[in-house]
Amino acid sequence: MTLDLFAQPAGKEIIAPGACLLRGLALARESAIWQALQSVIAQAPLRHMQTPGGLTMSVAMSNCGPLGWVSDRQGYRYQALDPLSQQPWPAMPAEFMALAQQAAILAGFADFTPDACLINQYAVGAKLSLHQDKDERDQSHPIVSVSLGLPATFQFGGLQRSDKLLRTELQHGDVVVWGGPSRLRYHGILPLKSGTFSYMGTYRYNLTFRRAS
Ligand code: SIN
Ligand code: FE2
Numbered sequence: 001m002t003l004d005l006f007a008q009p010a011g012k013e014i015i016a017p018g019a020c021l022l023r024g025l026a027l028a029r030e031s032a033i034w035q036a037l038q039s040v041i042a043q044a045p046l047r048h049m050q051t052p053g054g055l056t057m058s059v060a061m062s063n064c065g066p067l068g069w070v071s072d073r074q075g076y077r078y079q080a081l082d083p084l085s086q087q088p089w090p091a092m093p094a095e096f097m098a099l100a101q102q103a104a105i106l107a108g109f110a111d112f113t114p115d116a117c118l119i120n121q122y123a124v125g126a127k128l129s130l131h132q133d134k135d136e137r138d139q140s141h142p143i144v145s146v147s148l149g150l151p152a153t154f155q156f157g158g159l160q161r162s163d164k165l166l167r168t169e170l171q172h173g174d175v176v177v178w179g180g181p182s183r184l185r186y187h188g189i190l191p192l193k194s195g196t197f198s199y200m201g202t203y204r205y206n207l208t209f210r211r212a213s
Contacts (some may be wrong), residue, residue: 010011014106015156015168016156016178016181016182016185018180018182019107019177019178019179020107020177021175022106023171023173023174026099026147026148026173029095030172034148034150034200036095036096037148037205037207038121041062044064044068044084046119047060047061047084048115050072052071058122058124059189060121060123061120062082062119063082063117064090064093065091065092065114066213068089068118069118077135077137078136099175100114100144101113102178104144105201107144107179109142112144113211114209122203124194124202125191125192125193126191127188130161130187131188133183135208135212136211136213140179144176145206145210147170147171148172149197149203149204150191151171152169152190152193153167153170153189153202154167155167155188156168156176156187157187159186165186172200
């Protein structure tokens with residue numbers, strides 16, 4: 001018997017300690033994911049939030065799960081109610097949860113149960129500036145990020161804003177997981193280039209699963 005200590009699932013690229021890229025992982029569930037996404041955004045429409053500084057974000061956002069990430073003049077936070085409707089966010093679809101947990105396990109995070117899924121919709125030109133995900137209470141849980149639709153350039157840096165950036169193109173179905181020593185790495189998305197992606201049209205979607213509470 002040979003024991004390969006470095007055996008990895010096909011398509012797993014380690015990008016930093018505690019961070020990996022799982023190319024195409026969401027493809028096996030894409031139609032169920034797409035249907036679930038449509039249902040969530042029918043209940044909690046995508047909207048452009050304000051930053052605390054009063055700018056309008058270029059990415060349109062919604063959420064599902066017990067908690068949703070919101071930004072407004074008061075700041076960034078997680079809350080149980082959609083500020084547009086004052087109703088709870090839509091439930092986390094079972095297919096979303098299954099994909100997030102599968103990705104976390106493949107990345108080496110065995111007990112990840114997200115309670116928040118932020119949905120980002122990028123139209124041409126929309127971007128997400130370099131930032132850290134640090135509004136979650138317990139940062140021992142990873143971030144699981146699923147890319148759908150048009151490709152985009154993902155920037156993945158270090159723990160300081162000025163650290164060198166890795167740039168990689170994220171394609172439909174790719175999943176990135178970062179946790180452990182990489183949990184607070186800076187990351188962002190460069191302005192989306194125009195294109196058309198079969199049934200998802202002229203957008204990129206991103207699902208970011210977090211354990212917020
Ligand atoms: C995020 O940082 O919340 C989203 C990143 C992405 O759209 O890939
Ligand atoms: Fe982020």
